[in-house]
């Protein structure tokens with residue numbers, strides 16, 4: 001739970017001085033919110049790369065879609081690139097959580113440096129479905145956002161068999177396929193977008209194959225369900241996250257669709273307006289750090305405190321990418337030796353218990 005901030009006095013009398021302009025009664029704080037298991041894994045993996053190699057470490061695409069996280073790593077000497085050809089031969093390289101096209105993965109390996117692919121396993125699952133269905137001769141209707149890195153990477157698995165759609169109208173405009181049809185999706189869609197396009201596809205192609213569980217990931221689903229519980233009780237909903245974060249945009253859309261009169265997507269506390277009143281809902285997309293949530297709640301200073309509204313407990317955990325595990329062992333051993341600790345009974349890594357937000361906070365601000 002979150003402790004309520006101290007009650008403010010002078011709430012009812014006279015005009016407020018500037019510093020007292022905010023008149024928020026209550027914050028309803030969604031849980032789960034913020035970092036998902038895939039983002040946790042990717043951030044911790046890049047932090048290991050930074051510890052293991054002299055800068056610069058390269059990262060293909062933003063490790064996750066959050067400016068705060070990206071700039072923390074830039075301060076540590078990580079260089080983010082949108083093309084693997086920008087990486088000097090032999091330099092250490094991480095591939096982002098969104099998943100990369102097969103030819104990008106190959107180009108990264110051919111570059112000759114240490115490569116860690118931090119793709120979320122749930123994105124890998126979709127890549128696998130695309131590969132298998134295309135191999136069986138299906139035409140794939142893929143629901144995703146044009147130009148989003150996850151969609152670009154997934155479509156590149158079978159570019160000749162895949163058709164990107166975002167709307168029901170685009171489903172109606174698809175050709176009549178002679179082949180069987182499969183329906184797959186970007187992991188971070190809004191439920192309403194997904195449901196509409198799913199129904200349109202199934203009515204247009206009644207034999208459509210779908211995976212047993214939809215491709216929308218647990219984190220997307222849980223964050224949306226948590227927000228769905230409170231959005232219609234809020235005068236304003238604040239969704240913390242970047243404009244290029246698909247699951248963040250899905251949260252924003254959900255709050256609007258649920259009838260919340262004012263929905264604000266903000267990168268950080270400096271974008272929160274000072275005129276908020278009444279009940280304010282707060283949530284954060286899967287790539288937004290908890291420190292942003294804390295700063296915003298402190299700024300809102302709700303007189304009646306914070307109520308955390310929990311939809312479910314999320315205990316998913318993704319271990320570090322396989323290619324990183326040996327490196328982690330080596331770095332851990334070197335660190336122990338450097339510190340003069342006993343090698344035989346060094347505590348070892350408890351990666352599951354290590355929080356990416358703590359890892360981020362512990363990174364020095366510059367190198």
Ligand code: SF4
Nearest residue numbers: 036038120122187217
């Ligand atoms: Fe993986 Fe879902 Fe997180 Fe994306 S939002 S990184 S698919 S768990």
